[in-house]
Ligand code: HEC
């Protein structure tokens with residue numbers, strides 16, 4: 001009869017699993033997987049409507065707010081947290097600064113496999129290639 005040496009086998013299995021899943025842990029614990037997109041900002045602007053971190057994490061909320069302001073309240077002016085005024089428009093305001101949709105919006109969305117349906121109705125900026 002074979003007697004397994006639990007004290008060697010169990011750590012062995014754990015080490016094997018750690019090694020086998022290393023790329024996974026590296027990606028999540030190490031932070032930046034090597035393929036994370038670097039969205040390209042085109043144009044001269046240096047500042048977004050709201051601070052960058054807020055934009056990065058919450059642009060969906062902002063876009064929803066914008067839509068609701070226009071569709072429900074008929075308001076087309078957004079006053080940003082720094083007091084600056086913007087005309088509420090996805091196609092004109094956002095995409096005026098972020099005219100390179102492919103290298104900006106899509107860079108993140110493709111990576112995350114998100115395909116917003118906005119462009120079925122909203123005009124997409126023309127991109128010079
Ligand atoms: C079925 C068509 C349709 C789709 C899909 C759609 N919208 Fe709209 N959206 C409209 C219409 C119509 C208005 C009102 C236009 C106006 O009064 O200027 C509007 C208004 C808006 C506005 C405010 C006005 C403007 O021109 O920006 C925002 C912001 C907006 N939508 C964001 C979005 C986002 C973000 C998505 C995708 C998640 C989206 N919409 C998808 C039809 C659509």
Ligand code: HEC
Nearest residue numbers: 039041045046047048049052055056059062093094097098
């Ligand atoms: C006046 C020009 C301008 C307008 C208008 C503008 N942006 Fe920006 N946006 C920028 C700039 C410049 C940055 C980079 C900010 C920085 O690096 O601090 C940025 C950053 C962002 C980011 C974060 C990118 C990253 O790398 O984390 C997102 C997302 C974004 N914008 C989406 C939008 C959306 C959606 C709208 C419309 C609601 C919009 N922007 C309107 C200029 C603009």
Ligand code: HEC
Nearest residue numbers: 039056057058060063094098104105108109114115116117
């Ligand atoms: C820094 C990466 C990044 C950039 C740049 C970026 N997005 Fe996003 N976007 C995300 C993430 C992450 C989500 C999903 C999480 C969320 O809803 O906030 C998302 C979700 C969205 C959604 C909601 C999609 C849905 O179907 O619910 C819309 C609309 C959107 N983004 C519009 C834009 C537009 C327009 C731009 C370019 C002006 C842009 N995003 C640029 C990362 C980005």
